[in-house]
Amino acid sequence: MHSSSCLRNGSSSIRVTFVTSDGERHETSGKEGDTLLDVVVDKNIPLDGYGACEGTLACSTCHVILKQEDFDRLPNKPVDEELDMLDLAVDLSDTSRLGCQITLTKDLDGLEVTVPMDLMTCVWLLLAVAVIIAVGIKVVAKLTCGRYTIKQDLSNKTVLITGATGGIGMVAAKELARKGASVHLLCRNAQKAETVCEEIKRDTGNDRVFVWSLDTSRLSSVRDFARKFLATSHPIDILINNAGIAWIQERELTEDGLEMTMATNHFGHFLLTNLLLGTLLFEVIRS
Numbered sequence: 001m002h003s004s005s006c007l008r009n010g011s012s013s014i015r016v017t018f019v020t021s022d023g024e025r026h027e028t029s030g031k032e033g034d035t036l037l038d039v040v041v042d043k044n045i046p047l048d049g050y051g052a053c054e055g056t057l058a059c060s061t062c063h064v065i066l067k068q069e070d071f072d073r074l075p076n077k078p079v080d081e082e083l084d085m086l087d088l089a090v091d092l093s094d095t096s097r098l099g100c101q102i103t104l105t106k107d108l109d110g111l112e113v114t115v116p117m118d119l120m121t122c123v124w125l126l127l128a129v130a131v132i133i134a135v136g137i138k139v140v141a142k143l144t145c146g147r148y149t150i151k152q153d154l155s156n157k158t159v160l161i162t163g164a165t166g167g168i169g170m171v172a173a174k175e176l177a178r179k180g181a182s183v184h185l186l187c188r189n190a191q192k193a194e195t196v197c198e199e200i201k202r203d204t205g206n207d208r209v210f211v212w213s214l215d216t217s218r219l220s221s222v223r224d225f226a227r228k229f230l231a232t233s234h235p236i237d238i239l240i241n242n243a244g245i246a247w248i249q250e251r252e253l254t255e256d257g258l259e260m261t262m263a264t265n266h267f268g269h270f271l272l273t274n275l276l277l278g279t280l281l282f283e284v285i286r287s
């Protein structure tokens, strides 16, 4: 009704409504012969980035989606260049056209078109989603990774752990003590180990935490420890070969003529495991 009256009154304006992707409606009008891009420019319709190439068919920023009946009554069909640009459009549909190629005629009075999200907005949205996911993963990882809650009661277990004066070794020793295990800290730095031992006892209320001197970079130290420990006839339920060094700048040899990192991280533990293996296996068979 409104369209007829508009035209009946002698006005050549043809009503057009632009609906943005967030539902905002811009009701306006143009003259016969105007393109939709002309209407957007002339009426200052706030559509960010719309018509970037000014109708030269070098972009797809003037992409609009029409209702099927409006699409069918457009007088001109898209040329190949328009179809090429439409291929690059975001949110392409079967009734998509480029606004700079739609010329208003009286028949199109009351035309309503949807303006999909522009490419940059999509990119920003994707970036925002990616950032949210990344932050989420980081938070979840911080809260869960590397944390293991032992449910089992370990009060009848004996644990030996190397390198327990810091990092994962110290945390593991504390958690095992918290679960009631007898924990033996095998450490190179006795003074530091004593401090850690007292802290674990205080924090967990478990007094069965012990310090032993062991330097895995020295095979004689490993043998010495194994001899003393085995002499106590303590059982061994769990052996954690945790001690390790890294980032040594200069090649360094141990007193055994072994490369320092390999000796500390691997050879010492290999010997330690072998010397304690009989007792370890005995506990496995017994349980």
Ligand code: FES
Pocket (backbone or CB within 6 Å): 037, 050, 051, 052, 053, 054, 055, 056, 057, 058, 059, 060, 061, 062, 085, 098, 099, 100, 101
């Ligand atoms: S404004 Fe660039 S193709 Fe229409």
